[in-house]
Amino acid sequence: MDKALTFKHLFGPVPSRRFGRSLGVDLTPFKTCSLDCVFCQLGRTTLKTMERKEYVPVNEVVEEMDKWMRHHPGEASYITLAGSGEPTLHSRFGEIIEFAREYPKTPVALLTNGTTLHLPEVRLAASRADVVKITLSAWDQKSFKSIHRPQSNLKFKQVLEGEQLLREEFQGDIWMEVVILKGINSERDDVLRIAEIARSIRPDRIHLNTCVRPPAEDFASPVSHELLSELAGLFEPCAEVITEFRPDSSSTFTDNETAILDILRRRPCTAQEMAKLFGMHLNEVAKHLGRLTRTSAVQVRSGKHDKYYFVQNAKGNKNG
Numbered sequence: 223m224d225k226a227l228t229f230k231h232l233f234g235p236v237p238s239r240r241f242g243r244s245l246g247v248d249l250t251p252f253k254t255c256s257l258d259c260v261f262c263q264l265g266r267t268t269l270k271t272m273e274r275k276e277y278v279p280v281n282e283v284v285e286e287m288d289k290w291m292r293h294h295p296g297e298a299s300y301i302t303l304a305g306s307g308e309p310t311l312h313s314r315f316g317e318i319i320e321f322a323r324e325y326p327k328t329p330v331a332l333l334t335n336g337t338t339l340h341l342p343e344v345r346l347a348a349s350r351a352d353v354v355k356i357t358l359s360a361w362d363q364k365s366f367k368s369i370h371r372p373q374s375n376l377k378f379k380q381v382l383e384g385e386q387l388l389r390e391e392f393q394g395d396i397w398m399e400v401v402i403l404k405g406i407n408s409e410r411d412d413v414l415r416i417a418e419i420a421r422s423i424r425p426d427r428i429h430l431n432t433c434v435r436p437p438a439e440d441f442a443s444p445v446s447h448e449l450l451s452e453l454a455g456l457f458e459p460c461a462e463v464i465t466e467f468r469p470d471s472s473s474t475f476t477d478n479e480t481a482i483l484d485i486l487r488r489r490p491c492t493a494q495e496m497a498k499l500f501g502m503h504l505n506e507v508a509k510h511l512g513r514l515t516r517t518s519a520v521q522v523r524s525g526k527h528d529k530y531y532f533v534q535n536a537k538g539n540k541n542g
Contacts, residue, residue: 253306319347430463
């Protein structure tokens with residue numbers, strides 16, 4: 223993000239494994255969501271709700287998007303409605319998509335958990351996007367509650383019907399993300415159940431994923447790349463195994479990682495503290511921490527209310 227410009231509702235562009243250089247549009251306060259997924263990279267949901275309203279002013283979002291696009295034409299691969307919670311909870315998200323479509327060279331993607339798609343007005347608004355990415359990691363109500371910990375009135379059948387109706391009405395691309403967690407939904411029979419449901423939605427692309435960044439819960443463990451590759455053929459179309467984005471060594475992304483390592487050598491920090499310190503969106507920080515923890519450059523420990531990141535045996539931080 224251009225340091226000369228300040229934004230409240232935009233972040234990035236950040237490197238995305240599916241969307242290239244993704245300019246994020248955040249439409250809800252932090253962790254305002256209909257789900258509390260055990261694998262969420264942003265931590266536990268602080269406001270679990272199905273209430274739809276104008277959480278952030280549309281005019282502010284539109285002004286920021288216009289400013290960014292005028293200063294950075296062609297620099298984003300996608301404009302993505304995503305961020306700190308479920309974007310379709312914003313009652314006017316369709317208007318924001320409509321404005322973004324005024325920049326025809328940059329496609330618009332909506333990243334949704336699908337929990338509001340049973341509402342006709344939500345499907346109509348979603349249909350303005352070029353790509354709608356939905357989630358399917360469960361196969362019945364029990365697994366849905368275990369993995370996604372939904373708002374109390376939400377039913378898996380309702381979410382599934384909404385996603386099926388979107389397929390009937392939407393002419394753009396539907397991409398589906400399936401998150402596989404070790405010992406939770408990684409058994410072949412469970413994945414076969416998910417794959418059967420996926421066929422009823424008929425997505426254009428299926429992305430098979432696992433925890434690549436520190437999750438909300440320690441028990442949400444990743445599976446191997448090899449297992450994901452074995453399971454990919456169970457889906458129709460054959461699923462794509464998502465691999466981590468590897469930025470060029472000269473990129474700002476790498477510079478940011480260097481800065482994060484520098485501060486963690488001095489003292490442990492939470493992801494939220496680092497986001498505030500560096501003026502980055504929490505999604506950006508999560509991407510860095512995902513890479514750094516997988517390479518063991520950074521370690522993580524769970525505190526009473528949060529996760530703390532540190533560099534082992536760093537000066538002044540020998541005890542982690």
